[in-house]
Amino acid sequence: MAACLLTTWISLFVVVVVGVPSAVVPGQKNITAHSGQDVTFPCRAPNNKAIHVKWSRTDLGEEYALLYRDDRIDLGNQHQSFQNRVDLQDRRMKDGDVSLILKNVMTTDAGTYECKVLVGKEMRLSNTIRLTVDPPAQTGGGTKDGGKEVEEKEAGGKEEKLYLRIAGPSVAAVLFAVGFFLIYRKCKAQQKQGSYEPPTELQPV
Structure with a gap:
């Protein structure tokens, strides 16, 4: 019995x-x-000390969103889409705060951002952030009916998200219970087969 339960839990x-x-x-x-x-991307330097920080997006190759060194922003290889739109939350980097501010976010800004800080003589990854940008809301042409339609869609979206939040864990729990029952039943059946003994009259003398 105990062995069967242990096998079931391990399998699950x-x-x-x-x-x-x-x-x-x-x-x-x-x-x-x-x-x-x-948007503010949080990041903190190791040991709360920083003199050189680089923010990049993984799909930009060698170009970066922001490079700060020698007490200034280095524009040498900055991607053009970030020019005049990014800055450090605190250029003094007090207590190692190297958080990035990205202004007027666009859908093209979506992606994975990496914060790297100079530690000793090498740049080390300090934080990774995935940014998702929702498109601008539709106004329905400025009409009352159009505006009402947008509100209904937004309300429907909120209800759907709420339903998924509630239903998701419930479905997972049901699937887990069913899986546990099936594996346990199979385990018990195998135990019965292994412990099977023929009738007395069929046993060898």
Whole structure:
């Protein structure tokens, strides 16, 4: 009995934890913004000390969003889409704060951002942030009916998100229970087969 239960739990662990790929990168933060907003990407230097920080987006290659060194922003290889739109939250980098401010966010700004800080003689990754940007809301042409339609769509979207939040864990719990029952039943059946003894009259003398 105990062995069967242990086997069941181990099997479920392998299926749920190992067998299901995760879309979440360890240590990665996620930020969702609306077009036109200003966004702050938090980052702190190791040991609360920084003199050189680089913010980049993983799809830009050698170009970067912001490079700050020698007490100024280096524009040498800055991607043109970030020019005059980015700055450090505190250029003095007090207490190692090297957070980035991105102004007037656009849908093209979506992506994965990396904060690297100079530690000794090498740049080390200090934070990774995934930015998602929602497109501008439709106004419905400025009419009352159009505006009402947008409000209804937004309300429907909120209800759908709420439903998913509630239903998601419930569905997962049901699937987990069903999986546990099926694996346990199979385990018990195998135990019965292994412990089967023929009738007395069929046993060898």
